[in-house]
Amino acid sequence: MSADLRTPVGAARGKPMIEVEQLVKRYSGASTDAVAGVSFAVRQSEIFALLGPNGAGKTTTVGMLTTRVVPTGGKARLAGIDVVDQPVRARAALAVVPQRINLDRSLSIRQNLLFHAAYHGVPTGVARSRAQHLLERFELTDHADHKADLLSGGQAQRVLVARALMHNPQVLFLDEPTTGLDPAVRLFVWESIRELRDQGVAMVLTTHDMREAAELSDRVAIMDGGKLLVEETPERLVSTLPGTQTLDLTLDTAPGSTALVAALKALPNAVHVEQIGEAVAAAEDTRGQRERLRLRLYVDGDAPTLVVPVAEVLSEHGAVLTDITIGRPNLEDVFLHHTGRTLR
Numbered sequence: 001m002s003a004d005l006r007t008p009v010g011a012a013r014g015k016p017m018i019e020v021e022q023l024v025k026r027y028s029g030a031s032t033d034a035v036a037g038v039s040f041a042v043r044q045s046e047i048f049a050l051l052g053p054n055g056a057g058k059t060t061t062v063g064m065l066t067t068r069v070v071p072t073g074g075k076a077r078l079a080g081i082d083v084v085d086q087p088v089r090a091r092a093a094l095a096v097v098p099q100r101i102n103l104d105r106s107l108s109i110r111q112n113l114l115f116h117a118a119y120h121g122v123p124t125g126v127a128r129s130r131a132q133h134l135l136e137r138f139e140l141t142d143h144a145d146h147k148a149d150l151l152s153g154g155q156a157q158r159v160l161v162a163r164a165l166m167h168n169p170q171v172l173f174l175d176e177p178t179t180g181l182d183p184a185v186r187l188f189v190w191e192s193i194r195e196l197r198d199q200g201v202a203m204v205l206t207t208h209d210m211r212e213a214a215e216l217s218d219r220v221a222i223m224d225g226g227k228l229l230v231e232e233t234p235e236r237l238v239s240t241l242p243g244t245q246t247l248d249l250t251l252d253t254a255p256g257s258t259a260l261v262a263a264l265k266a267l268p269n270a271v272h273v274e275q276i277g278e279a280v281a282a283a284e285d286t287r288g289q290r291e292r293l294r295l296r297l298y299v300d301g302d303a304p305t306l307v308v309p310v311a312e313v314l315s316e317h318g319a320v321l322t323d324i325t326i327g328r329p330n331l332e333d334v335f336l337h338h339t340g341r342t343l344r
């Protein structure tokens with residue numbers, strides 16, 4: 001990155017760059033709050049992931065922080081600037097990498113970068129050299145004068161990140177930054193995000209991809225029903241889960257599996273059982289109506305020793321095992337544990 005891009009490399013994670021206090025949004029006509037009193041802070045050189053199922057309130061929260069949505073309560077400051085009292089100054093401090101490619105298709109890549117800089121009042125000379133630097137940094141120089149509508153998805157995503165950096169933001173909001181990208185471009189974008197962190201940028205990442213959240217974030221918040229349920233480092237979140245290994249079971253069973261789940265939970269070393277997603281109706285057979293169920297068993301100790309006892313319990317309850325996988329708890333399990341849902 002160019003020398004003019006913000007704080008020196010290795011800047012200490014220090015000053016709070018995003019400060020959110022009891023932020024509330026109730027859309028007009030709604031009977032409940034879309035965001036119901038959320039508080040958190042993100043420091044310089046920190047990546048904060050905001051995770052949650054559909055309708056949790058993530059977009060609304062980010063909307064308030066980026067001045068697109070007016071809060072109905074609480075406070076939010078970016079780089080010390082109140083987003084409601086001083087939206088223009090707040091917008092100068094922030095940038096958004098959107099999920100949807102919203103480049104001006106009639107302009108070249110370079111022009112897209114320069115227009116963005118002009119909108120933010122960056123002097124022309126500075127904008128030109130910054131654009132050149134970012135085009136090189138994001139390996140876009142060969143395409144700099146091509147129209148934006150000729151780009152591949154991966155190239156367009158790199159342009160979106162480059163464009164966001166044209167006015168040198170202190171706070172960056174990333175919305176599903178690598179969805180749909182091939183693995184190589186994805187790693188490249190991740191690497192660029194880490195470099196920005198090293199340069200002092202504070203980032204809020206919204207993603208449905210648990211691997212992305214685990215790879216990038218310093219802290220993760222899980223949101224549901226307009227509230228933050230937990231907020232911690234990814235490692236600590238995983239370590240607070242019950243059990244050290246997991247057994248994922250897919251089975252066909254009669255509807256209503258309470259007794260089966262209780263019997264699995266009662267097995268030695270089984271510490272917790274969670275249903276993954278909704279049960280799906282399966283074909284009827286001689287035993288009557290059946291459904292397909294996915295369960296995750298959290299196990300203390302050696303999960304393989306539980307495979308035979310699990311099979312016995314299933315057979316006692318007339319269930320047929322169709323798939324079994326041994327794993328370790330990860331961020332996805334944390335999500336499931338707190339929201340009762342998988343991400344997709």
Ligand SMILES: Nc1ncnc2c1ncn2[C@@H]1O[C@H](COP(=O)(O)OP(=O)(O)OP(=O)(O)O)[C@@H](O)[C@H]1O
Pocket residue numbers: 027028030034052053054055056057058059060061
């Ligand atoms: N403009 C709006 N007017 C009224 N209600 C809205 C508006 N935008 C969002 N909502 C409601 O606010 C709640 C939170 O929605 P929001 O889009 O913030 O959630 P989200 O976590 O971003 O979900 P997703 O992952 O689906 O994008 C939902 O109940 C949604 O229907």
